Amino acid sequence: LKIERVRTPLGVIGVIYESRPNVTADAGALCLKAGNAVVLRGGSDTIHSNKAIHAALQAGLKAAGLPEDAIQMVPVTDRAAVGEMLKGLGGNLDVIVPRGGKSLVARVQDEARVPVFAHLEGLVHIFVDRQADLNKARDIIVNSKMRRTGICGALETLMFDEAVAHSHLPAIVKALQDAGCEVRGDARTRELCENVVPASEADWSTEYLDEILAVRVVSGLDEAIEHIAAYGSNHTDCILTEDTEAAETFFQRVDSAIVLHNASTQFADGGEFGMGAEIGIATGRMHARGPVGVEQLTSFKYRVRGEGQIRS
Incomplete structure (x- = not known):
């Protein structure tokens, strides 16, 4: 048998963040680079900046011949939108990444019904x-x-x-x-x-x-x-x-x-570790731990090629 381990995208990643519009660009680019689609939900105080950055990202996707829907943004700041994302958007989200204060991260960890990259505070x-x-x-x-x-x-x-x-x-x-x-x-x-x-x-x-x-x-x-x-x-x-x-x-x-x-x-930074840009520092113990960059936004699958072998 020939066994090959290959990287595979995680799927559709939901990023929930607060007042940092740079996350719109960083998360969109990182998720796309790793082959994922992403749904972004930023905070109310930067909604206009987020929309402008998102529009630029979609223009870039279109110019490159890539699907514009690969980077999506929730256009409203209603907190109910966060609740819907934590439920998984009807099975359409595969992973949640919270970027924000302790209360946001705690809510995501308490309510999420899909896997979460735990980005806790840096104490x-x-x-x-x-x-x-x-x-x-x-x-x-x-x-x-x-x-x-x-x-x-x-x-x-x-x-x-x-x-x-x-x-x-x-x-x-x-x-x-x-x-x-x-x-x-x-x-x-x-x-x-x-x-x-x-x-x-x-x-x-x-x-x-x-x-x-x-x-x-x-x-x-x-x-x-x-x-x-x-x-x-x-x-x-x-x-x-x-x-x-x-x-x-x-x-x-x-x-x-x-x-x-x-x-x-x-x-303590992905760039300093030679990993390039990061979406945050994961403090959990599963899948990715430490800086979460392009490589950590993927998983694996195994391709097994045979010529009729059976197992005794």
């Missing part, structure tokens, strides 16, 4: 291990938080091993504050640093997407991993250490789509 952590290099850690942390605060790979919670709290924490917090970041810290952080706002329980589970960072001191690697398991979103998490054994333990035990060692969390 990103960095743990500064007792073997972390101070200068390296400071540069990585400031970049992870402040390069672009509004992306899903931006740092939101920073943890320090208590063994380096006195030596590392004040310098790094000062660097963050000098860059314009508000720091919210636990009791130990406030003891060691000036101008730190007391952290509340809610801060450990907040994706700020802003110049705000939650900081705490932990007893070591085990407690850091426990914190990530309790509060994380399985998106992106990082350890800073020169101890390769600690890094491997972190990689093995932290169940996130992307885990990093001694690198900025802002690298």
Whole structure:
């Protein structure tokens, strides 16, 4: 027998998103490139931009001799339209991709009757291990938080091993504050640093997407991993250490789509991974995990060619 595994489109993909008109172009192009049709439903505050971008996409399809219906857009902002998409549009949708805030993603996951690429919030952590290099850690942390605060790979919670709290924490917090970041810290952080706002329980589970960072001191690697398991979103998490054994333990035990060692969390991006454009970061465990690009918008089928073989 000759067995061949080939990629096949997922089918018709429904993309539900909020206030980012760039998703109209990105999702339309990615789904088409992977051989899928797509139905787009954007938010009410960008409906006119979405319509204009969609019209341009359809003009491009027509000029290329491709079916204009390959990229469709729901022309209304009624929330009932979302409900119909979550039901599968009478069996016509094969996959749902939500792009938006926590409430939208939660609704999609709760109500969808077709498979969903789970794109949860980016509650990103960095743990500064007792073997972390101070200068390296400071540069990585400031970049992870402040390069672009509004992306899903931006740092939101920073943890320090208590063994380096006195030596590392004040310098790094000062660097963050000098860059314009508000720091919210636990009791130990406030003891060691000036101008730190007391952290509340809610801060450990907040994706700020802003110049705000939650900081705490932990007893070591085990407690850091426990914190990530309790509060994380399985998106992106990082350890800073020169101890390769600690890094491997972190990689093995932290169940996130992307885990990093001694690198900025802002690298959590399909383009940075060499995958090209992405439709988002999938945090689920099925089919696609991590950046979802053209390759992840396909599945497989097996072509088996024989010459009369039978199985004994």
